[in-house]
Amino acid sequence: MAISQKACSRCSKPVSMQTLPPISGTEGAYKLVLDGVSVMACAENHKRFVYPDLAMRLMDQVANPDVSGLYAATQRGLFKKRAYCAKCSIELPAGKPDSKDYRVSVSLADIPPVVVTLSAPVLKCAQCGTEQLPDTDDLLKYVFKAMVHSFRSAEIHAQ
Numbered sequence: 001m002a003i004s005q006k007a008c009s010r011c012s013k014p015v016s017m018q019t020l021p022p023i024s025g026t027e028g029a030y031k032l033v034l035d036g037v038s039v040m041a042c043a044e045n046h047k048r049f050v051y052p053d054l055a056m057r058l059m060d061q062v063a064n065p066d067v068s069g070l071y072a073a074t075q076r077g078l079f080k081k082r083a084y085c086a087k088c089s090i091e092l093p094a095g096k097p098d099s100k101d102y103r104v105s106v107s108l109a110d111i112p113p114v115v116v117t118l119s120a121p122v123l124k125c126a127q128c129g130t131e132q133l134p135d136t137d138d139l140l141k142y143v144f145k146a147m148v149h150s151f152r153s154a155e156i157h158a159q
Helices: 054-063 138-153
Strands: 015-019 023-027 030-035 038-042 047-049 074-076 082-084 098-108 111-124 131-133
Touching: 023 138, 030 138, 038 111, 054 098, 054 111, 054 138, 111 138
Parallel strands: none
Antiparallel strands: 015 038, 023 030, 030 111, 038 047, 074 082, 098 111, 111 131
């Protein structure tokens, strides 16, 4: 997908590509920092994504354990939900989760890589040692919302 050079949709002024300083967003116990996000900006500092689907491209990379190393436990149980390891399927110990930072460099065509750093609560599997989010739903509930908050904090719009 090519980067659109069309004029700003808010003020009709020409745009150019800029790289933002680190931006961050928080949702619950999840904090996400995006470093090196490229945007199209005009002289009035109206910003839009270089790709309309930039947020989804970044989230796809974060949610892919082969790329990010970020695993998420599955929840099972009819009445009482319990967390099970994403790798070996053993029940994870209940208790207060630890915190871990995940760092992913996402390379996209025509722009510099975006470095995504996620600070998240994790449970550690007693059998295989895998650290993972307490629930797969946390990716959508918290991680994606933290990403949205980071874009909003920088006033980036999907023009």
